[in-house]
Amino acid sequence: MSVENAPVVDVDEAAIPVEKKMYYRFESNDKKEFRVSELAIQQSETLNRLVEAMGYTSEDVENKPAIAIENIDGKTLKLVFQWCEHHKGEAIPVDDGSVPKIVEIPEFDAKLMDIDNGLLFKLIWAADYLNIVQLLNVSCKKVANMAQGKTPAQLRRVYLLPSDEEDEAAKRAAQEAQDPRAREVEEEFEERKRQGGNSFF
Amino acid sequence: MENVVFLFPLLLLPVNALKNVLRTMEMMDVLMFSFCSKVSKNHVKSLKWKADFCSLHLLDPIELKISFRFPRGYNIIQIELTYFSFLLRCPKPTEVRINTSHGATFSAVQKDSEEKHFYNRKRTGGELIRHFLDISNISEINRSQVGFHHDHYDENIYYYAREIYKGLKVKKLLCENVNIPDYYRIVNLILPKVFLHGISPSLEISRKLLIQNFEYFRMEHETSVTSLDTLLMANCRNVRFSCRQFTDKDFNRFLKLWIKKANTQLETILFSNSKDRVMEDILKGIPSRRMDERREKIAPMWKSVVVRDGYVINRSDGIEATISIETEHNDAIVFAVWNQF
Structure with missing residues (x-):
């Protein structure tokens, strides 16, 4: 897919200083391409380190091929980058070791994760692989909520747990x-x- | 209409994500999850919950309480096991009640709680208790209490205690209102480090208990029967007991025998109920000198024992001990051995 036709994620341009406005291009394993702002990338430890290590300039981003993310498909990656763009600039939460871990799902995240369990499963895998702490937290919380008020027998069914x-x-x-x-x-x-x-x- | 069930292959998630799911679950849901299978139990165990206190009370119903302290406050799990078939010697409690609660402070814990109630046909009381201890990574129960006092439990209580306490380590045992033939067998079964005795057993049972190697032993019920001979048999290191029957002459004999190396394992004894003692009579014929400094000793179960205005005596091997009357402990006589000097 060409860059022109790539599903570009909406960006709130006013929120980004002009001099830092830089977009990276990523390609999913089914060859879908995405342009993602530098600030949004910071939500992912894995991608942030990757682009830092590559030392891309604005010209490189346009001239060099998109960075391939081999094990995530386009549908999942779209959700990931939508989440990153929405939460760009937010601080990455630090775990204080509380049990249960207090995680609240914001309205945007709840809508974003209004998806079937197959896609939710892939989203968690992607959040874990890309090391996006807060996305992993909210998606895991959604799965944890499935357990609410259930007995062990019901949990075995919901989570497909073998006896x-x-x-x-x-x-x-x-x-x-x-x-x-x-x-x-x-x-x-x-x-x-x-x-x-x-x-x- | 039946609720729609959404299926999710939880165990196929990466380990980190699976752990995250369990960590964001409510505590009650995690407990339910731990009962799904051995694999699910191991996943919960790997969360490394670290309890800060655990108590197990052999009361009616049997009660296990585990508390956790986290940066945001306290969580408490309380489990109650009720045996409807107590007389039938069925080790499986008929009813299991689980309560989880949390609060910012320990006193506020009960304000936010969740309770579940099950009928049980599968697991024994011991299995259930060990399950909860296991997932809470508890190797030792801090406090246990035996307090049955219903006549019809007497015959079978040892049977249940044996099943419940099998393989468990207990730090402190408190016995109250127990008057059953198997009482001593139950204590012997649990073998705590610390034993607090709230009733008045026979002299024979007192002796049997004192010869145990408890770190701390307390038996100070007003009617407790003790004698100098019983005390001389003691193997406990720290003892606190009522000495209403002791005369000053008995104390004097005890000190003289200690000087000749009787009760060498003793570290501290607090004789309660010892008003109107005459120190001159207690120390009669024993070389002693007045303490010129204040000494403080940390003994198990006491915050600290402060010894002042007492007398110093020496054992034949040079070890020092002090004997004093402590007003802070209601005029108790405190005998403290100072091995470190």
Whole structure:
């Protein structure tokens, strides 16, 4: 996709000083391109370090290819950059270790995250990968809110948690798939136990 | 209409994000999550909650209380286990009540609380208690209290105590209103570091308790039965007990035997209920000198023991001890050994 056709994120230009007005170009794994302001980038520790390390000038940004973000798709990246643009210039929260961690979801974030769980899952992965602390906080809080007032049985269903029995079965299956002889050894062990012989240990 | 259930593959999130989800959950929801499976329990455990106090009371109902102190205030988890089938020796409590509360200060904690109530058919009382201790990363219960006083519990209380306290470490045990045949067996089962005794057991039980290696032992009920022979058998390091039956002559005998190296493990004894003692009679025939300085000792369970205006005596190996009457402790006689001198 050309730069002209790229889904440019709305920017509040009045909020950015003229001399610092610089946009970076990023490309998702499905080749969608985004222009993101320098100030918005600061919300992401990963991207901020990346652009710093690359030492791009305004000319470089226009002439060099967009910075590829290989493991995030365009739909998710659009949400990420929309969030970053909206919260640009805001301080990155510091964790004080409280339990539960106090996180409030602002109205804008709530609307932005009014998405299906598949996309929310990808958004959390992206926030974690790009190290966007507050986006990770609010998206995780949204997932945490799904647990409100539920019993363990309901939580197992909501969060797709396997039971202990299912975990055991999966573990056994994985072991067997890794080593086909494991079953034979297991059977031999059981046979010896039945015969009252000594165990392997 | 059935509520719409939104499914979310939580365990497929990156570890950091999963931890973040659990940290932003309300405490009650995290507790419920910990009961989903062994894996979910381990995730909660990895949050490294660090409790600052934990108490377990073998009362009716059995009550476990865990408190946490965080920069923004206090959180308390309270669990109550009720056994409807107490007489049937069923180790699974029928009802489990869980309450979580928080507040900016400890006294404000109860103002904001959430409670859940379940009927239980799956887990024993011990399993439930160990689950909560485990996720709170508690290795030792700070305070435990045994206080059953209903006649019909007497027969089975040891059975329940054995199941509940199995593998648990208890720092301080307080026994009150207990009058059951298995009382001594329960104390022996729990084996706390500190034992506070609020009732008056028989002389035989007093002896059995005093020979335990408690860091601190208190038995000062007005009617507690003690004797010099019982005291001489003590293996506890710090003792506080009523000495109503002690005469000045008994004290004198005790000091003379201590000088000859009886009770070498003793560090401090506070004899309460010891008004109208005559120090000259207590020290009769014992080489002693008047203390010329004030000494302070930090003993477990006491803020500190300040010894002043007492008398210094020496054991045959040179170790010093002081005996004094302390007005701050209601005219108690304080015997303190100063190993560090």
